[in-house]
Amino acid sequence: MIQLTIDRHADEVAYRQVYRQLRAAILSGELPPETQLPPTRDLARAAGVARVTVVEAYRQLAAEGFIESRVGAGTFVAAGLNAAPADDEPVPFRPRLTEWGRRAVEVGRSARPADGARPEIDFGLGRSFAELFPYDVWRRLLARYLSTDDAMLSRYGSPAGFLPLRQAVADYLGRARGVRCAAEQVVIVSGAQQAFDILARLLLNPGDEVIVETPGYRDAFTLFQLHGARLVGLPVDDEGLPVDRIPAGCRARLAFVTPTHQFPKGGTMPLARRLALLAWARAQGALVVEDDYDGDLRYDGHSLAALQGVDSDGRVVYLGTFSKVLFPALRLGYLVLPPPLITPFVRAKDLVDRGAPTLTQAAVADFIAEGHFERHLRYLRRLYGERRAALAAALARHLGNRVRVSPLAAGLHVMVYAEEAVDEAQLVREAAAHGVRVQPGAPYHLERPAPPSLLLGFSGLDENEIVEGVRRLAEVWPPAP
Amino acid sequence: MIQLTIDRHADEVAYRQVYRQLRAAILSGELPPETQLPPTRDLARAAGVARVTVVEAYRQLAAEGFIESRVGAGTFVAAGLNAAPADDEPVPFRPRLTEWGRRAVEVGRSARPADGARPEIDFGLGRSFAELFPYDVWRRLLARYLSTDDAMLSRYGSPAGFLPLRQAVADYLGRARGVRCAAEQVVIVSGAQQAFDILARLLLNPGDEVIVETPGYRDAFTLFQLHGARLVGLPVDDEGLPVDRIPAGCRARLAFVTPTHQFPKGGTMPLARRLALLAWARAQGALVVEDDYDGDLRYDGHSLAALQGVDSDGRVVYLGTFSKVLFPALRLGYLVLPPPLITPFVRAKDLVDRGAPTLTQAAVADFIAEGHFERHLRYLRRLYGERRAALAAALARHLGNRVRVSPLAAGLHVMVYAEEAVDEAQLVREAAAHGVRVQPGAPYHLERPAPPSLLLGFSGLDENEIVEGVRRLAEVWPPAP
Numbered sequence: 001m002i003q004l005t006i007d008r009h010a011d012e013v014a015y016r017q018v019y020r021q022l023r024a025a026i027l028s029g030e031l032p033p034e035t036q037l038p039p040t041r042d043l044a045r046a047a048g049v050a051r052v053t054v055v056e057a058y059r060q061l062a063a064e065g066f067i068e069s070r071v072g073a074g075t076f077v078a079a080g081l082n083a084a085p086a087d088d089e090p091v092p093f094r095p096r097l098t099e100w101g102r103r104a105v106e107v108g109r110s111a112r113p114a115d116g117a118r119p120e121i122d123f124g125l126g127r128s129f130a131e132l133f134p135y136d137v138w139r140r141l142l143a144r145y146l147s148t149d150d151a152m153l154s155r156y157g158s159p160a161g162f163l164p165l166r167q168a169v170a171d172y173l174g175r176a177r178g179v180r181c182a183a184e185q186v187v188i189v190s191g192a193q194q195a196f197d198i199l200a201r202l203l204l205n206p207g208d209e210v211i212v213e214t215p216g217y218r219d220a221f222t223l224f225q226l227h228g229a230r231l232v233g234l235p236v237d238d239e240g241l242p243v244d245r246i247p248a249g250c251r252a253r254l255a256f257v258t259p260t261h262q263f264p265k266g267g268t269m270p271l272a273r274r275l276a277l278l279a280w281a282r283a284q285g286a287l288v289v290e291d292d293y294d295g296d297l298r299y300d301g302h303s304l305a306a307l308q309g310v311d312s313d314g315r316v317v318y319l320g321t322f323s324k325v326l327f328p329a330l331r332l333g334y335l336v337l338p339p340p341l342i343t344p345f346v347r348a349k350d351l352v353d354r355g356a357p358t359l360t361q362a363a364v365a366d367f368i369a370e371g372h373f374e375r376h377l378r379y380l381r382r383l384y385g386e387r388r389a390a391l392a393a394a395l396a397r398h399l400g401n402r403v404r405v406s407p408l409a410a411g412l413h414v415m416v417y418a419e420e421a422v423d424e425a426q427l428v429r430e431a432a433a434h435g436v437r438v439q440p441g442a443p444y445h446l447e448r449p450a451p452p453s454l455l456l457g458f459s460g461l462d463e464n465e466i467v468e469g470v471r472r473l474a475e476v477w478p479p480a481p
Numbered sequence: 482m483i484q485l486t487i488d489r490h491a492d493e494v495a496y497r498q499v500y501r502q503l504r505a506a507i508l509s510g511e512l513p514p515e516t517q518l519p520p521t522r523d524l525a526r527a528a529g530v531a532r533v534t535v536v537e538a539y540r541q542l543a544a545e546g547f548i549e550s551r552v553g554a555g556t557f558v559a560a561g562l563n564a565a566p567a568d569d570e571p572v573p574f575r576p577r578l579t580e581w582g583r584r585a586v587e588v589g590r591s592a593r594p595a596d597g598a599r600p601e602i603d604f605g606l607g608r609s610f611a612e613l614f615p616y617d618v619w620r621r622l623l624a625r626y627l628s629t630d631d632a633m634l635s636r637y638g639s640p641a642g643f644l645p646l647r648q649a650v651a652d653y654l655g656r657a658r659g660v661r662c663a664a665e666q667v668v669i670v671s672g673a674q675q676a677f678d679i680l681a682r683l684l685l686n687p688g689d690e691v692i693v694e695t696p697g698y699r700d701a702f703t704l705f706q707l708h709g710a711r712l713v714g715l716p717v718d719d720e721g722l723p724v725d726r727i728p729a730g731c732r733a734r735l736a737f738v739t740p741t742h743q744f745p746k747g748g749t750m751p752l753a754r755r756l757a758l759l760a761w762a763r764a765q766g767a768l769v770v771e772d773d774y775d776g777d778l779r780y781d782g783h784s785l786a787a788l789q790g791v792d793s794d795g796r797v798v799y800l801g802t803f804s805k806v807l808f809p810a811l812r813l814g815y816l817v818l819p820p821p822l823i824t825p826f827v828r829a830k831d832l833v834d835r836g837a838p839t840l841t842q843a844a845v846a847d848f849i850a851e852g853h854f855e856r857h858l859r860y861l862r863r864l865y866g867e868r869r870a871a872l873a874a875a876l877a878r879h880l881g882n883r884v885r886v887s888p889l890a891a892g893l894h895v896m897v898y899a900e901e902a903v904d905e906a907q908l909v910r911e912a913a914a915h916g917v918r919v920q921p922g923a924p925y926h927l928e929r930p931a932p933p934s935l936l937l938g939f940s941g942l943d944e945n946e947i948v949e950g951v952r953r954l955a956e957v958w959p960p961a962p
Contacts, residue, residue, distance in 0.1 A: 012656070016656075023786075027791060063749075063785060064751075064752055064785050064786055065751035065752030065753060065755075066752055078752060078753065080753040081752060081753055081756055090793045090794045090795075091763050091794050092794055092795055092821075093768065093794050093795045093796040093819050093821065094821055095683070095684065095768065095819075095821055095822050095825065096684075096734070096766075097683055097684065097825055098682065098683060098684060098685065098686050099686075100682050100683070101682065101683035101684065101825050101829070104682075104683070104825065104828050104829045104832055105824060105825050105828050107828075107832070135627050138627065139624060139627045142623060142627070143620060143624075146616050146619065146620045146623070157810055175493070175497075178504075189834075190671060190834040190835075190837075191834055191835050193832070193833065193834055193835050194833060194834040197832070197833045197834070201579065201581050201582065201585075202576070202578055202579060202581070202582035202585070203576065203577075203578065203579060203582065204579065205579050205580075222832065223832060226832065253577070270546040271545055271546030271547055271559060271562060272546060272559065272561040272562055274546075275562060282572050285574075285577075287574065287576065304544060304545050305504075305545055310508060313572050313573055313574050314573055314574045315574045329638055329838055329839035329840060330838060330840075331834070331835065331836070331837065331838040338574050338576075340573075340574065340575055340576055341576050343586060344576065344578055344582050344585065344586050347585050347586050347588075348582070348585045351585055351588070351674070351678070351703065351704060351707065352674065352675060352678045352833075353670075353671040353672055353674055353675040353678070353812070353834075354671075354672050354674050354812065355812070356671075356812065357810055357811060357812040357838065357841065358810035359810060359811075359841075360838065360840075360841075
């Protein structure tokens, strides 16, 4: 008789315990094929459980094919289980990855070093203040769509996004960013990263050249490279991508730019250069991807209009995100697509994940349409403007003659260039030893070696932390030569 | 003097109207480069607006590079804008898609025909009843994470998913589905479709063979094919994939199966066949992808344990979704990965979209951990069980001698096979003319020609609609020969 151990205090109900132990015995070969099992009454008595418990376990094992009853003879471990690998050593599975898979592992490794303990003062990028967000409004908007009679939750949404949100985004972008588009051109994605991925899959063949800014947005670079693209990096000046330096023989079919506020160095591309970029794209038959990642967050005067708004050929794909003004965990971004790209993009989005969750899209649509978005934006501009001023003052005071600071007209971070002699990696390590996390600038550059620099995000820190962080940074910074 | 038209009743503030009209005049060439603009005072008087309005518009145009002031001379349209394509005809952009992009458009076109008007009785798949879901509980769980002091919303989540949700899924799957895994093996995705996409990118090289069931889950087929895989379709019997029919020379590195409840034909793969499949995978060095899309929704007795639970080599990737038990618009699914695939998959997920939204993940984690999930599942099993019984009875009564019906032990749809002489496409059209939407079976088959069949989903209909829908279907169904 097989020995069962029933724990009456376990979370697992008794029949599952019986089932699991018999199953393990069959799979391990302890109960080989064709073995007769004891009658339920006998096994129940031996295990000290009710007979119905064993009956239920047998029924489950029979349903799953582990045992079978034979009329007039009893219950047996199923025959034909001899393919069971029970006696053999397991042969652990080792995946053979595709080239894409191997590169994804590789770039993932270099892009995201293990962070270790949380730093005391974190100048990391992409942080935000949970307490700044109007949760009462957000909760009310979500609750509106959680009513039981609303069919929205019960169906798959459109892969292009929730139409009222697409309309609200189109209206907002026309009003605030000079983007000219219909709601049909707006497609909702799960953040900018997904936009890069789908665009790369649709448009980049292995070996294709892509014009990019350096320093630039390395997460987009990574995706372009993963799809086999060759990056042509043009070192930016204070007016963004130097369009007149695009090599004459360059056959790029895509240019990736941040004209409103160059990432990460700051600076705004002037109109003449924008028009020259569009003329280049027209001559080349190329597409321009405009990442307007923080165009909303301009501190002095009004936001500059988007490049998309001066394009008359439909050569600009415009990208935006809700991560910075709302919150990153929302995972929503949007694109404005030239009409011929709408269908390919939406079909691809449908194939890769069917579309974004409807509930949050509906709440964001109302958040924009009812004016909360722009109200919150004004609040953030004022508040982050104060932090930016604190950071600028602290940098001037503590590091004034040792660094050059990027333009600070917009955005949530500053880039600080050091003298050539400074060891960037050592600076990052020493700052960390003083409880201050800063981003090294080298990974954002395509130049080898990159000029020593740091990125300081200020969106997750209050003014005191900013000042204290810069003070500590100055302590580890080498003196001016 | 340029003519401005200011609408005082427009939503747009006056300075934006001035700005927009001047900008348009500059871009169109009406105001060519170097043209002197009137002094703000004169233009304001002519347009009937306050002077500050024109000052503001000029400031914005200057910031964007459209105009420039020259000391002592006035304000001029910027020089160097001659790259402006204003006079030329626009050269509309025509994207040159990659091979992947062209195929995505093509399969998208065939997979999603335009539906037209909403049918009166919709036997579509993947529908659910909004009113069945416990919204009060869901609202309470969401609200719990919407407090202002919670840092969760303010940061990017882990690309692998929210750890408490991964733990809750691991516990649930161990308890209910016989899956053996640690929380670290569970990765949260935006639905099963994303799981297929990332697995295909990681594992399938062009030309690789993939073993699939036919009829089968065509949306997975589509993604495998998009990545250049060659599908080896084995016609299923009532016990799922006939493992002994895998061609001897087949070099597939992936098999895609639905062993708990074959999609769409029904039937459960018995243990002996499961072990044979694992033995094949071991001999072949292959991976088995187990899609347990509706294993939770079994009506008679307990759910059958997952294939993953009898695998000792770590060759099974297990997939599940919350779309059916919770609601589709949630857009959350999960995988259980063999340990060597965890890092590649999570890196890829990070690269393609950074991870799923944290808020809903947190709410679902509590929904499971606090017992709501299994309570709701029991409720759905009873309720859908009644609908299933109504459908089975209606089919027997109205179409009994004209069709063969798939096993109905689980799931939310039934597959109905017709006599060979029946024209499937015509049947679908005639049903539609009677207000009844049914899915043609052919697209789920790899066989050419496919045996005539229909899929009837019953998860979006009440019992009266089910009975009436089958009655109407019987009217258009050809009589038995």
